């Protein structure tokens with residue numbers, strides 16, 4: 001579909017849509033991360049235009065996916081961003097008992113891919129747009145929809161950079177990932193990297209003439225495992241997480257050609273998940289120093305073309321808790337919850353926080369149903385999410 005036409009031309013008359021009908025519409029778009037999300041974005045843009053709300057789209061490099069950002073209420077800085085990702089994880093090889101992209105109700109639950117993670121929250125926010133418009137908001141409410149969150153929060157940074165560069169800065173971001181409306185005020189970060197190890201190949205009988213990429217990849221891996229061990233033993237620790245320390249994982253390795261050939265190539269994918277308070281750049285610099293200062297020179301001594309390159313695959317900054325912050329105070333007020341919780345998953349909240357927007361993770365549904373076959377959101381949670389956003393409107397109009 002073309003998103004180039006002016007929205008006004010295509011906008012039909014304003015549609016009022018109950019939250020549940022909105023959810024059914026959103027679920028029907030197969031926005032698995034590998035696919036384009038433009039059909040969904042076009043639908044949302046038209047819907048918002050029908051209510052007199054302009055959308056700002058920020059595309060990926062190949063114009064196949066877009067983030068959408070829309071502001072309601074008075075212009076200017078402040079107010080709240082309601083943030084959600086439009087993509088969903090694949091349904092491939094999962095035993096669904098019915099079409100994952102057709103919303104269905106059973107036993108007090110709404111089933112479908114994305115119901116809890118996290119089209120449910122988006123549907124509630126969109127369905128309440130007419131109420132927001134009618135409320136005469138004194139503080140802005142912004143809607144921020146991203147792509148490629150499930151691939152490592154890859155899409156949102158472009159939209160967040162656009163907000164920072166070109167728009168008045170909101171004060172608070174509520175990331176509506178499913179927390180059963182508990183206040184998620186902290187999560188670990190996730191930093192993923194690819195190591196590309198290049199050696200020199202040759203016959204395996206003449207190892208003195210070659211450089212095994214696999215052998216040096218193994219040294220790099222052992223170094224990472226030693227670092228992991230150090231963090232496990234020495235901390236820092238945060239008892240709000242399981243486990244309470246920074247973790248490392250080498251998740252993929254691929255290399256070599258045959259047992260009788262010295263390996264020329266080896267690729268390693270690894271990540272670490274720092275708890276808030278561990279400075280990620282320090283960890284990365286330490287690994288880089290080992291690669292460029294130790295392994296690299298040792299490899300090049302034997303073959304000038306040999307070496308190790310490290311590239312960033314994904315960056316999800318941690319959400320750093322800020323007790324008593326405006327986001328926490330607002331979410332407390334809207335939910336009545338007193339306790340905060342640490343989250344076992346990464347979100348876009350840390351990315352908002354990085355540009356100075358105070359962020360909290362709070363949304364309906366449970367993360368236990370996320371990514372599962374027969375994903376669902378309980379009707380009671382869906383209704384609680386609607387109440388939550390209605391209270392937000394009350395707050396924003398006061």
Ligand SMILES: [Zn+2]
Pocket residue numbers: 085117118149177
């Ligand atoms: Zn999610």
